[in-house]
Amino acid sequence: MGRITVPFAYVFGADLETIKVFREKLKDGDLRVACDAVIRACTAEQGAIKNSNIADTMSAILLATSVEERREIEALEKRLNSLELIITELDNWSQQRRGDLP
Numbered sequence: 001m002g003r004i005t006v007p008f009a010y011v012f013g014a015d016l017e018t019i020k021v022f023r024e025k026l027k028d029g030d031l032r033v034a035c036d037a038v039i040r041a042c043t044a045e046q047g048a049i050k051n052s053n054i055a056d057t058m059s060a061i062l063l064a065t066s067v068e069e070r071r072e073i074e075a076l077e078k079r080l081n082s083l084e085l086i087i088t089e090l091d092n093w094s095q096q097r098r099g100d101l102p
Helices: 008-025 029-044 046-050 057-098
Strands: none
Touching: 008 029, 008 046, 008 057, 029 046, 029 057, 046 057
């Protein structure tokens, strides 16, 4: 008897269904929205998950969603830095107009 290999699509689909069932059990609407983003990240990066050398599909899904979250955090950090710079410039301009700065 040979070893039976379960197709990736089947395992991935089953794991995705597990995440969807988990989503339905969440009481907080904001958490459900966040879970929807995780599901989108999973399906968008299905190729990377499939081709990873990570044996457990759910672990690969977790890694893919962590990478997506990191990307979003970095984008928010860039926006925050830009806004802080604008606030500093506006504050300096305001102080100059009032005569507080040279």
